[in-house]
Amino acid sequence: MADPVIVDDPGDPRLADYVGLSDAALRRRVELGQGVFIAEGELVIRQLLASPYAVRSVLLTPTRHRHLASALAGLDVPVFVAPPPVLRAVAGFNLHRGAVAAAARPAPRDPMTLLARSRTVAVLEGLNDHENVGALFRSAAALGVDAVLLAPGCADPLYRRSVRVSMGAVLRLPFADVSPWPAALADIAGAGFELVALTPHPDAEPVGAFAPAGAVALLVGSEAQGLSEGALAAAGRHVRIPMRSGVDSLNVAAAAAIAFHHVFTP
Numbered sequence: 001m002a003d004p005v006i007v008d009d010p011g012d013p014r015l016a017d018y019v020g021l022s023d024a025a026l027r028r029r030v031e032l033g034q035g036v037f038i039a040e041g042e043l044v045i046r047q048l049l050a051s052p053y054a055v056r057s058v059l060l061t062p063t064r065h066r067h068l069a070s071a072l073a074g075l076d077v078p079v080f081v082a083p084p085p086v087l088r089a090v091a092g093f094n095l096h097r098g099a100v101a102a103a104a105r106p107a108p109r110d111p112m113t114l115l116a117r118s119r120t121v122a123v124l125e126g127l128n129d130h131e132n133v134g135a136l137f138r139s140a141a142a143l144g145v146d147a148v149l150l151a152p153g154c155a156d157p158l159y160r161r162s163v164r165v166s167m168g169a170v171l172r173l174p175f176a177d178v179s180p181w182p183a184a185l186a187d188i189a190g191a192g193f194e195l196v197a198l199t200p201h202p203d204a205e206p207v208g209a210f211a212p213a214g215a216v217a218l219l220v221g222s223e224a225q226g227l228s229e230g231a232l233a234a235a236g237r238h239v240r241i242p243m244r245s246g247v248d249s250l251n252v253a254a255a256a257a258i259a260f261h262h263v264f265t266p
Helices: 013-018 024-034 042-049 062-072 084-091 111-116 130-142 160-165 184-190 229-234 252-263
Strands: 036-040 055-060 079-081 099-104 120-124 147-150 175-177 194-198 216-220 237-240
Touching: 013 036, 013 055, 013 084, 013 099, 024 036, 036 042, 036 160, 042 055, 042 062, 042 099, 055 062, 062 079, 111 147, 111 175, 111 184, 120 130, 120 184, 120 252, 130 147, 130 160, 130 252, 184 194, 184 216, 184 229, 194 229, 194 252, 216 252
Parallel strands: 055 079, 120 147, 120 216, 147 175, 194 216, 194 237
Antiparallel strands: 036 099, 055 099
16 A cells, blocks of 8 residues: 555645535536445444445545554555545534545446346336435345345445445445346346245235245335335235334335345345
8 A cells, every 4th residue: 555645735636526525416427427425434334345346446434444454454545634624624524434435336237137146136216315225235235135126216235324324235235236126126026036926915924924035136115205106016915014003114224124134045
């Protein structure tokens, strides 16, 4: 690793990847336009360094640089070190974790290629909350999911908050966009996957009673609307999580974790 680059000017153009991290609209334009994403926090940066993603640079406070110095050894990219007020001015908020890294976004993955090397996949429809997507990826990585497929309109798994909440799981678990929707579900079924819809509908069978006989694609919908009629119609099985009366549903990430445990965990 080259010597760290000390930065004391928040307007330094070398920090352009990190400007306005709290401005979601700005970040969408910057990150998608320049093919970059941000990993935040020491643990997530360690996950990034162990992943196949190409790191562009790292920005740390002096304290975080001391913590990460050994992990950064051999990394041939700029490592910027700046005091907390500089990080705050660049990011647009108090970056109390004191550690961010910029990495290159991958080329879009082919969903059929992912399906060919998977046995268990999660298919997300309408999940537009970044924290829910991140939490779901964290559970999926822990509980036996091989890949995640995202219908149009889902939140970006590589948005900073998604990556952070996932504790870096989005950097380990492969994912791809699928379209057109819901017609793409026929392609998933054609690849040999049983389509199983997670729904609170009382007519669905308890998820604990479902025993997969082969490859499974678990369909998960948004908290507000659930799965669309098209997605429900495409699924050959419907499963639910039994709950006490008076509770209509769980947070989508919590519900998905329970379903992953029952359906996918060996």
